[in-house]
Amino acid sequence: MNISRRAALAAAFVLGLAGTASAQVTLKYGHPNPNESIGGQFANRFAELVKEKTSGSVVVNVFPSSQLGTAKERFEGVQFGLIDFGHDSYSTVGQAVPDFGALDLPYLYRDVEHAVAATTPETSPVARELNERLKSEAQMEVLGTFLYGIRELTTSNYPVRSPDDLAGKRIRAIPVPVWIxxxxxxxxxPTPVDFAELTTALATGVIDGQENPLTAILTSNMYDSQKYLILTDHMINIIPLFVNSASLAxxxxxxxxxxxxxxxxxxxxxLAISVAEHERLKTDLAEKGMTVISTEDGLDLEAFRTRVSEHVRAKFPEWASIIEGIQALR
Incomplete structure (x- = not known):
């Protein structure tokens, strides 16, 4: 962890100590997203509700936009108690319990309702078992989830209608095995780039494209460097909110x-905001100058679904039973 990241975490830790000196408890929440994004809205809404439901006895200070470090640094911060809450991909949680990464597999869920049910411990035996392992192995737990959005592909200067069009192209991958x-x-x-560095990597041509929910594409101004929006619908992106067990206790x-x-x-x-925004943002991004490519424009969605699903299932055979358990959930 570099010096600036350590300084940010130390400052946040001091804030936490100051909060515990009085009757009011102050907790820290670090995440990667801008405040106006779906992720930012979730974190701020959570903090607002905590203050309301505890009559102000618990205050959650939110640190957005990777202020407390990279995904790995923030996750380790929660694991070791320097940060109380965080949200990030299930693959990031996989740093502690690798099987959590299976919940990020592309083309895994039938629809949004299925995705929410399959990743909620109260309704999913798979999610419940994974959460128990996280508690015992890493002294953390998944406290809740939110729908970040449906992830789509963008490219800088070339249209894409099938996987063949991506041959030789450098597409940003979250630096974890599932995304790669x-x-x-x-x-x-696959070209690993942390979210905090993504806009710069796109603008400078280090990568040729990326994939994200539409809210992230808009709020991070990716339309400035990305000409094409390809509606691959490759992932219904559920994001976990995780907490340090000692902080909760x-x-x-x-x-x-x-x-x-x-x-x-x-x-x-x-959830309601995210579902509604997905449809609205297609229009907003088109108005920003992006060319939207859907199945009506010749996108071979089945080719993407088949090729991607076969590849990741072959790459992660250890997750066959998890996939089966999730897909059996009705």
């Missing part, structure tokens, strides 16, 4: 219940 495998399955060259039972309720309500509130 997914981009390989698209027939592109030092709260009263009533405060813990309030925080769990806040996480659940924030996820429900953002």
């Amino acid at each position: 495998g997914m981009v390989e399955g698209m027939n592109a060259i 030092r709260l009263s039972p009533e405060q813990q219940t309030a925080i769990r309720d806040a996480a659940r309500q924030a996820g429900q509130d953002i």
Whole structure:
């Protein structure tokens, strides 16, 4: 971890200590997204609900836009108690329990309703078992989830209608095995870039394209360097909110219940916003100058689904039973 990241974490830690000096408990929440994005809205809504449901006895300070470090640094910060809450991909949680990465597999869920049910411990035996392992092996737990969006592909200066069009192209991959495998399955060259550095990498031509939910594409101004938006619908992107177990345990039972309720309500509130935004943002991005390519424009969605699914399932055979369990959920 570099000096600037250590300084940010140290400052945040001091804030936390200051909060515990009085009756009011102050907790820290670090995440990668801009405040105006779906991820930012979720974090801020959660913080708002925690304050409301605890009558101000618990305050969550939110640090957006990777202020507390990269995905790996933030996750380790939560794991070791320097940060109390965080949200990121299930693949990031896979740093502690690798099988969590299976919940990020592309073309895994039938629809949004299925995705939410399959990743919620109360309704999914798979998610429940994984969460118990996270508690015992890493002293953390998944507290809630939210729909970040449906992930789509963008490219800088070339249209894409099938995986063949991506041969030799450098597409940004989140620096974890599932995303690298997914981009390989698209027939592109996976190029790991952290989210905080993504806009610069696109603008300078280090990469030829990327994939993200539409909210991230808009709020990070990716339309400035990306000409094409390809509606591959390759992932219904559910993001987990995770918490340090010791941070949770030092709260009263009533405060813990309030925080769990806040996480659940924030996820429900953002679900409706995220679903509605996905449709609206297609139009917004087109108005920003992006050319939208859908099945009506010749996109071979089945070719993407088949090629990507076959590749990642062959690459991660150890997850066959998890995939089966998720797909059996009705």
